[in-house]
């Protein structure tokens with residue numbers, strides 16, 4: 491039995507096959523690092539998650555170019571995932587060159603662009619619209635690192651934009667018919683069970699296409715990691731049981747049509763300070779599946795009255 495709408499199931503029903511993400515590093519930066527809205531980045535950020543990404547400047551790619559490619563899936567079975575840093579934070583002509591090249595590459599079924607909601611402009615929305623019209627056979631997704639709806643936590647993690655900016659971006663993407671996939675972190679300092687559930691219920695109401703759930707990792711060479719090493723007693727690092735419980739609640743509280751792209755993240759083994767149990771990703775996912783089964787939680791089971799939140 492399927493307890494939630496997984497990315498694999500979504501691909502099968504939508505494309506009739508499995509798709510694989512090919513992480514791309516297009517040499518972007520981030521306004522939260524270059525001084526525009528901050529210099530030290532989000533406190534948990536070790537550099538924009540582009541560790542395994544292929545350097546990309548619009549060149550034609552083949553499978554052998556992809557790092558950690560064990561799939562041999564063939565042309566048309568990859569998603570060009572603009573992953574590293576903020577991928578709409580550049581002049582529109584540069585973005586057009588990169589996105590146009592990836593959408594024209596037979597390797598990719600479509601592209602997914604990881605970015606921040608405060609890094610859009612009329613010009614960029616117009617570009618997305620034009621690309622969509624030029625490539626009706628390909629998809630364009632936008633991935634937004636929201637992490638939480640709670641302003642107090644957002645200030646602590648130095649996210650650098652208020653929730654209203656995210657809402658405006660979602661409205662604009664809705665108007666263009668471009669799906670948004672939203673990243674949420676579970677285990678943020680001072681966030682209660684109710685706080686986490688409130689975030690996913692909000693996302694169900696506002697209408698997003700997909701979600702990536704991610705455990706808070708304490709990484710070396712981040713401000714969060716340094717603070718944790720100096721004062722571990724100030725932090726409550728989630729146990730696996732707590733994470734499994736919270737994730738199951740989130741799944742139950744998500745609208746049924748939202749695709750769950752990820753249930754936990756990959757912590758870089760060398761950089762991860764805590765929680766170390768998260769390195770065994772298979773075990774975590776199995777535990778979540780088990781929790782859903784024994785508690786008979788299916789996606790949306792706690793999401794009945796959309797207006798009553």
Ligand code: SF4
Nearest residue numbers: 520531532535538575
């Ligand atoms: S917005 Fe993304 S890339 Fe920029 S500092 Fe935060 S997590 Fe890192």
